[in-house]
Amino acid sequence: MEANNSYCGVGIAFNARIGGIRLLNGSVTDAMEATALTFNIHLIDIYVCSWGPRDDGAELDGPHVLTEQALRLGTHEGRGGKGSVFVWAAGNGGMQHDHCGADGYVNSIHSVAIGAVTQTGKPAYFGEPCPGVMAVTLTGAGVGGALPLVTVTAVADGCVTHFPGTSSAAPIAAGILALVLEVNPELTWRDVQHLVASTAKIPDPEEPGWNINAAGYHVHHRYGFGLLDAGLMVQQAALFNAVAPQRRCTQDVTLDPSRYKKKKKLFISFFFWYVYMTPVISICLPYLIFYFFSVYTVNTLLDRCEDFFYFSFLSVRILSPGGGISVDIQSEACRGRTNEISSLEHVQVRVSVSAACRGDLSISLESPGGTVSLLLDARPNDASAAGLKNWTLMTVHCWGEGPRGLWTLRVTDRRGTVRSCARPSEEEAAGALLAVTLVLYGTSGPRRAAHGRPLQSIVSMGSRHLVPHAGAHQTGRRPPLGLIQWIYRMERDRKVRAADITKPAGPQLRPTSGQESPTRPAAAGRPSRDKDQPR
Numbered sequence: 001m002e003a004n005n006s007y008c009g010v011g012i013a014f015n016a017r018i019g020g021i022r023l024l025n026g027s028v029t030d031a032m033e034a035t036a037l038t039f040n041i042h043l044i045d046i047y048v049c050s051w052g053p054r055d056d057g058a059e060l061d062g063p064h065v066l067t068e069q070a071l072r073l074g075t076h077e078g079r080g081g082k083g084s085v086f087v088w089a090a091g092n093g094g095m096q097h098d099h100c101g102a103d104g105y106v107n108s109i110h111s112v113a114i115g116a117v118t119q120t121g122k123p124a125y126f127g128e129p130c131p132g133v134m135a136v137t138l139t140g141a142g143v144g145g146a147l148p149l150v151t152v153t154a155v156a157d158g159c160v161t162h163f164p165g166t167s168s169a170a171p172i173a174a175g176i177l178a179l180v181l182e183v184n185p186e187l188t189w190r191d192v193q194h195l196v197a198s199t200a201k202i203p204d205p206e207e208p209g210w211n212i213n214a215a216g217y218h219v220h221h222r223y224g225f226g227l228l229d230a231g232l233m234v235q236q237a238a239l240f241n242a243v244a245p246q247r248r249c250t251q252d253v254t255l256d257p258s259r260y261k262k263k264k265k266l267f268i269s270f271f272f273w274y275v276y277m278t279p280v281i282s283i284c285l286p287y288l289i290f291y292f293f294s295v296y297t298v299n300t301l302l303d304r305c306e307d308f309f310y311f312s313f314l315s316v317r318i319l320s321p322g323g324g325i326s327v328d329i330q331s332e333a334c335r336g337r338t339n340e341i342s343s344l345e346h347v348q349v350r351v352s353v354s355a356a357c358r359g360d361l362s363i364s365l366e367s368p369g370g371t372v373s374l375l376l377d378a379r380p381n382d383a384s385a386a387g388l389k390n391w392t393l394m395t396v397h398c399w400g401e402g403p404r405g406l407w408t409l410r411v412t413d414r415r416g417t418v419r420s421c422a423r424p425s426e427e428e429a430a431g432a433l434l435a436v437t438l439v440l441y442g443t444s445g446p447r448r449a450a451h452g453r454p455l456q457s458i459v460s461m462g463s464r465h466l467v468p469h470a471g472a473h474q475t476g477r478r479p480p481l482g483l484i485q486w487i488y489r490m491e492r493d494r495k496v497r498a499a500d501i502t503k504p505a506g507p508q509l510r511p512t513s514g515q516e517s518p519t520r521p522a523a524a525g526r527p528s529r530d531k532d533q534p535r
Contacts, residue, residue: 008152008159012175012230015182019044024051024533033063034070037086041078045181046085048174050167050535052105055093055128057381060358060391062104071110075189083189085181087174089166089535090115091128100130101363101376107132107394109346109441112177112193115222116169121203126165129221131373131395134193135200135228137172140164167535176230180237184504187237190345194243197399198462199233200226205481205488212479214369215343215400216458218487221374224396231496236462238504244443247341249334249403253327253436255317317411317433319355321423324412325433331368333403333440341442344401348394348439349375353411355387355431357421362412367398368405378417387431400459403440455479460487461494 021036037047053061063071071086078084088111091100100106106113113132116124116139123129124139140163152168154160177192187195202210202218209220219225317325333341347365355361359382363375373395413430415423423430457464468486 012172013178013182016175016178030064030066034066037067037070038073041074041084042080044084045079045185046087046174046177047074048087048171049105049111050089050165050170051533052089052091052103052535054533055091055096055098055126055535057093057096057098057379058359058384060102060382060384060388062392063108068108071108075110078189082186085174085177085189085192086111087170087177088113089170090130090133092126092165092167092535093128094124094126097380098128099377099379100128100132101374101393102379102382103128103130103132104392106130107348107392109348109394110189112173112196113224114166114170114173115224116164116166117203117223117227121227122207123222124164124166124169127222129374129377131219131221131375131397133222133224134396135173135196135224135226136203136222137169137176137228139166139169165535170535173228176228176233179230179234183234183501184237184240186242187240188242190243190246191240193345195233195237195240195462196228197225197396198459199229199236200224201229201232201461201491202484202488203227205484210479210484211371211397212455212458212483213371213397213399213401214367215398215402216455216464217397217399218458218460218484219371219397219399225399226491229496231498231501232461232494235496235501238502244445246345247334247339247442247444249331249337249339249341249440251329251331251438251440253329253409253438255327255433255436318429319353319411319413319431319433321427321430322413322415323430324410327409327411327433327436329407329409329436329438331403331405331407331438331440333442335404340444341403341440342444344398344403344440344442346394346396346441347373347398347403348392348441349409350390350392350435350437350439351388351409351411352390352434352436353388353431354434355413356385356423356427356429357415357418358382358384358387359418360414360416360421360430361388362414363393364410364412365393365395366408366410367401368403368407369398369401371397371401373397378414380417380419383418383420390435403442407438409436458487460491465490 021039023032023036053059074084074086076083088105090106090113091098091103100113105111112134115127115133115136117136118124119138123136140161152160152163180192180195181187197217203223203226207220207222209222210218211220212218217225317327319325347367349363349365351363353361353363359379361376362378364372365375366372375393375395411433415430455467457466467483
């Protein structure tokens with residue numbers, strides 16, 4: 001393979017070297033994934049992952065223990081401590097009404113999830129929405145037009161002009177990020193994500209769903225922060241100042257059970273928990289047997305178990321059929337501690353939810369600034385009754401916002417979404433919210449302005465810009481179309497050329513590197529699973 005050889009098409013990062021690891025040639029284990037994602041972590045700058053769980057609208061899967069550790073290791077020790085950059089295809093399940101909130105790789109803070117757009121700037125029909133998508137790039141033909149936007153070489157030395165899917169969008173993003181690291185190899189993995197957030201552009205202002213968060217970033221569940229602009233990113237990267245160290249603040253949420261302590265509900269709650277929380281019941285079994293033959297009432301039995309476990313039979317929120325649950329979370333973002341956060345990056349919510357039909361569940365999170373992220377939408381193909389067990393959902397839509405204040409988590413049963421679920425008409429409950437943990441990531445810095453104030457400025461093209469008629473738009477509400485169109489025109493008219501890019505002074509920059517080599521033998525790990533699919 002030769003760079004810039006005028007064959008087939010024009011590449012992106014001519015000075016980058018590329019290698020491949022054969023991973024999907026059969027059953028894939030957790031250990032195999034972890035081995036691939038840590039291969040030569042001190043030499044490889046960017047890992048491009050155009051694979052993930054099946055895009056059938058029913059699968060719910062993500063990185064397992066070893067792979068999660070590998071991602072964390074890569075971002076902490078890769079590239080000499082600056083962190084490997086993991087670019088992930090956001091998924092192609094749009095035609096199956098899939099949602100990438102069910103994709104644990106997209107929900108990882110360590111990955112840059114990339115979606116796809118057509119030549120007109122419209123979301124690709126196969127794309128999956130979720131607030132974990134960071135940005136989009138162009139995809140190949142077959143998306144409403146005949147333009148061969150993505151041209152690649154084939155195995156037989158031919159040219160392929162039909163390459164749709166986020167599988168083609170993610171490598172384009174990786175090429176752009178390779179240029180970014182070439183001009184400034186000192187950037188950390190979080191610096192790269194901050195550059196994405198501050199420079200991505202609105203590709204289509206007419207597409208419904210654009211929002212401006214309380215910090216002034218424009219966000220969308222299909223576009224993320226927007227379309228990557230290679231020239232602008234490289235220009236901004238050349239002079240980028242490193243972000244402050246990452247901080248993490250975790251808050252376990254106590255679910256208020258006061259509404260569900262009526263005696264007539266106790267036996268229903270008991271059997272409901274027996275079905276959905278077998279592990280807890282098995283631990284409580286000795287106490288249950290002992291007290292069954294004593295003079296204690298059922299109330300006492302449940303209270304005894306409640307004394308021993310973090311969440312008890314009554315410390316849940318029952319989800320009524322077709323109804324919803326709202327949980328208010330007052331957060332101080334670890335104020336006064338060494339991990340105090342004043343400016344957000346990623347926000348994760350770990351939830352355990354029992355469900356009669358998982359595909360009927362919809363989960364959203366509203367930040368103190370009023371930004372609403374649809375963490376997981378209902379999926380018509382997901383008829384599983386397994387619910388969500390300690391599942392991590394993630395949003396980047398609160399980027400730059402202040403974390404202190406009232407967060408609201410909403411769980412809704414959209415009964416009837418999954419027609420194959422045989423739910424009885426007189427069912428007592430659709431499920432229950434069992435546990436919630438709010439995990440905030442960000443930095444400490446200047447205090448953010450109070451939430452709810454009129455929007456004064458927006459973040460665009462790497463800097464802040466005062467909005468016209470400042471104060472006319474309230475944060476936490478959908479911005480008017482005119483404001484989105486104003487941002488779009490401003491970003492469209494800004495063209496960065498090579499002469500506009502100032503290369504930072506310092507030692508000679510090395511090209512981004514990679515080495516082509518087969519994977520090392522996989523260590524023993526989780527049993528083989530046919531999960532990973534190319535995208």
